[in-house]
Amino acid sequence: GSCKRKSSSTNIESLPDELMFEILLHLPADDIYGGAAFVCKKWRDLTRDRNFINEHIHRSTPGLVVQFQRQTENAVFLAMRRGRFEISKFSNYNFKHLLRASCNGLLIECDTANGCASFVVNPSTNRRLRIPPGYYSSIAYASASMSYKVVSGSTQYDKPEELGCVIWTVGVDKSWRTVCTEHLSLATRRILNTTPLTTEGFVHWSSPESGHILTLNIETEVITEIPVPKGYERGWKFYLSTGTSLTFLTAMGWFSFEVWELRQETGEWTKLHDIELDCQVLGFVYLNRLIDFSLVPLAPPNCSTATVNPVGWLNCKEALVLHAFPTRLCFVHIVRTREIDFFELGHDFDSYNFIAHRNSLVRLGRC
Amino acid sequence: MAAETGTPTTLTLKSNDDELFSVAESAAILSVTIRNMVEDGCAGGVIPLDNVDGKTLASVITYMNGISAIPADEEKKKSYRDKFLSDKDFETLADMVLAANYLNMSCLMDAVSAKIAQVMEKKSVGWVRRKFGIENDYTPEEEAAVKEEHKWTFEGVETDDDN
Structure with a gap:
């Protein structure tokens, strides 16, 4: 049914469907699901359309979920919107458990207190789906076959030689399937017990001081070993997903980083522009927090004990988020302007999850 | 030119x-x-x-x-x-x-x-309807049903209710 007009002049609801479609695409998923869908039946039907949902994913801003590990419901979403840094809450869903990974708005939630019972969750549409027991780890989207797959390293502590990988296609598989890892040496396979990162069509296992990464093509289900660039085998590497691609950062000084990005199709690394934080602003913010809010007096950031760790990208490398570990202070470095924004987590000395995420209306089971 | x-x-x-x-x-x-x-x-x-x-x-x-x-x-x-x-x-x-x-x-x-x-x-449904001059074409029963549907956390695959 179409909405009736109240006014004779041009108003929003007299617009043709295809223009209303365009307008609603710009709304965040939470606003659509919790609001716009109730306005009238036309809007509900428009926003439930599969083409709308797919188009909406591409328009949504990739950001970062931050979750306080001891209070899992305290999760926030960081994003750059219209050139500005924003923090928002998840208004449609309360996270009950620890988050592990995200792809196109679907997160993996893992109940560590209950034998690691795990779920695929869309917090914007308040839906969740139970994953077969045993494993939990990562989720990625195979676009050609239009399916979501949950992937996990399958570790057995008593039998390290059986370290492998399992996969479960959402809505298709009854149970976990084994992914071939026989072509990989035991030493190479060792990083399969790390938490992998999801990018567009791939899942990557990495370790900060390893000379290689393992990359699973989610479509073909083939795992490839990719060496890190020459000279970077031993140094500490911060691996981050932009949502689309895999990057790693290495510290050059206390507040400057080299950035490398993986070309997933070829397995080649490309060096991007260095990131150099504005130390003066950083120091100023830090010292002010120290005085005003009695932030943990770790050390001023120009002193050698402070560690400012890169934890995630916002909007495909528009901004880099860094955590002044282990304080509650975080910095947002906007790459183009070199402006610094900052925010505070709940507590000092606590563990936080940082997961690349975008809000979407994607439905579980049928994609 | x-x-x-x-x-x-x-x-x-x-x-x-x-x-x-x-x-x-x-x-x-x-x-x-x-x-x-x-x-x-x-x-x-x-x-x-x-x-x-x-x-x-x-x-x-x-x-x-x-x-x-x-x-x-x-x-x-x-x-x-x-x-x-x-x-x-x-x-x-x-x-x-x-x-x-x-x-x-x-x-x-x-x-x-x-x-x-x-x-x-971040606006309420009522606000959007008023501001945009949109008439609510849901019956009270339909509106309650949609609200209920959106409220619950389902564990299972959703039904295919669109075409």
């Missing part, structure tokens, strides 16, 4: 309420609809734009002139667009989105759509 002779070519556009507007060709061809007419040689006399009224066309031409005066700097163009739309009311925005669609101006279309959506963000 303009670039070759050094004299800017001017086009005459006619709104659906018979107002005439002169605009530099270089600015007007931001509209793919107008550019196609120019390339097909149909732009000799007056170009009739049957779906755009004079008030809206005047506004679109202001935008065409403003944005084409900015050199290739996407940041500056973006801030011009933001400023241009900042004082427009709802009806004007609705007219603009129709005009941008008819004239095939994707950047303007995108900016106006985003602006309209921005007004809806």
